[in-house]
Amino acid sequence: AAQRGVLAELPHHELGYPDPRGLPRLRTALAELLARRRGVVADPERIVVVSGVAQATTLLGLVLYARGMREVGVEDPGSPQHDALYAAAGVTTLPLPLDDEGLAMGPLRESGVRSVVTTPAHQFPTGIAYSARRRTELLDWARSVEGFVLEDDYDGDFRYDRAPVGALQGLDPERVAYAGSVSKSLAPGLRLGWLLVPELLADEVVERKRTMDLGYPTLDQALFARFLERGDYDRQLRRCQRAYRERRDTLVAALEEHFPGAQVTGIAAGLHVIAALPERYGPQERFLARVAAAGVAVRPLTDYAHARAGDSGRPNVRLVLGYAHLSPARIRAGVRLMAEAVAGRGAAAAGR
Template structure:
């Protein structure tokens, strides 16, 4: 398999304990993914939390029967807990029948455990008949740091002043705006003034707020990337603004069609374009900024997955180069959970007060306690730990996807995999035509999103081009889904 981007990374070199874990059935990365919250529990409850986390991982099917666990020494080093805690957990779950062990043979997940149906737990709801859902846009909700969030919640409630429980500042809790400004400046190179930062109900509300502000300035149209996120068009339409699709080339949004369109605002995903996965070149970023200055326009930067980079250094935010011509949006929907409805918007100074006023009339501000909990996680380092944890898990899943495609669909070209939570897979013509391929996949219970569904893409050849989300799927689900796709080629369909 070839790639139009960089090749999948194998990750940084492992220390001795982690290498030991990898040799013991490849559980080293999974140990971090599944058990890290238990390792962060208070010392007096850590042993019980570790046992509970292991038990639930086996019961839910995330550790499948026959999986070999790492040695107690390796797992203890990975989690930075005492070896005795791990040994006690192994012994307890062996006594309960979840694990099995033999002298000198290691510790294994017992074959006697029956997990619930695939994807029945801790996954987003699926349509009836869907066995594996490769559609992009959702993180793994089971990675949400419940223990850390609950601890921060208790701590926040114990010290939050009574006055903070009143009607909040529509911009957001000052403590969260300060924490976010420091975080975005450090991690994404954003020029972040806490006084201009508005906490929103995700990027969706940020786009809607910008739409109303642009409409109030007499703008009736906004440019959007094509292909791009269909949600952008819908959100601006709700504010009375028409979306104009603009084509891309290998460097990003094509400059000449943008100029000819006559729009004075454009929505972009320059760090990791959705869905193609390209990062805008430095030349194209500069040209885009020149255009905004020439027309006194606005670039809306949707940094939807800016923290997830695997094979290259993170690309800094465009907003840091010209805060008065770039509005910056982001959220915790990919790093924590979309259900929190917590995001942010940094707009040019000339628009800030209008946006704050609109936010006030929309909802009077976001819930104060949730904002305080997120601020606590950021300030105390819990949010950075969560990002590292997700990065490890998602890199493993990306590599699982590319390996499975190589095995079952030889000749597939995969791109956009150096960053983010999805990949573009272009299957050779022999697997097409695309309508037949999609119909067979649906018949096998595999939910897919073709690249053509993202707009701005037309092709008359027989190739199949897919946007494959992998972050929300466990490695064994990814392998199962790709195998079922391969098996579905033998099915007859009528279109």
């Protein structure tokens, strides 16, 4: 419906080369949405419409490299995509450990980096929400080194049991570059996201965006602007919230039924949980082999750590289990098949 409306009303002159930042109409709508839902300081002039957080990351990497920064800190464990994206811009990633409040400040201060990538609303993959104290410490560090915090708000809209945690960018928009997308709320294949940049980086990011692709496709921008303006995106987020909560609850209940004693964490928000299984299900390497033979695809927490040597034989099995794209019925079936596989009934499970 939004596509039909846009195609009927879009003036021909708007199909010329777009502003590399994005259509003013969309940037204005995004600024209102992000200020209202995520608490960011959203000046439409500092919003750049991008092809997802991956392009936002590459743009930031290129700008940091041009400023002489050859290394950026990343959370460990964290998203494995950051390494390759920054490497493509010539920037090396330095793994930095976490503690119970978020990124550990001691190793960060000692590292010598001046920029760090974070997921403070719901750390990926551990599920930690950065504490208020840690957020303050992180911003104090960025000011002290004249550096930047690169905030990936990959699932900040999805918090189920309490009010959403506001974006870090709202506390210091001059030291935090903020990125988000519609990948978790609509579809990854749309390749549509946004980047809010500090004033110090704005001109450089916009110029890099211009030389990279001459701007994001106009029709898609106008379509999403209309979707935002009419309240359709808010309704979509509410639908997602209900569906994801149901799927999370289904997963937790299935794990309790089929893997008694499992510890499930990171469930208050996001689109995945961490499941630590009792020692009797280990070692991890054997567990993974059995469930794979049964046709169930799961990833261990160790896949998201930078230093994994010797971890595959650990007695405890720790899994990162995503649930957003699976129906409740498929979630229940998948957990049941895992349980059958590790109980020695994998051959029967694989034949179903």
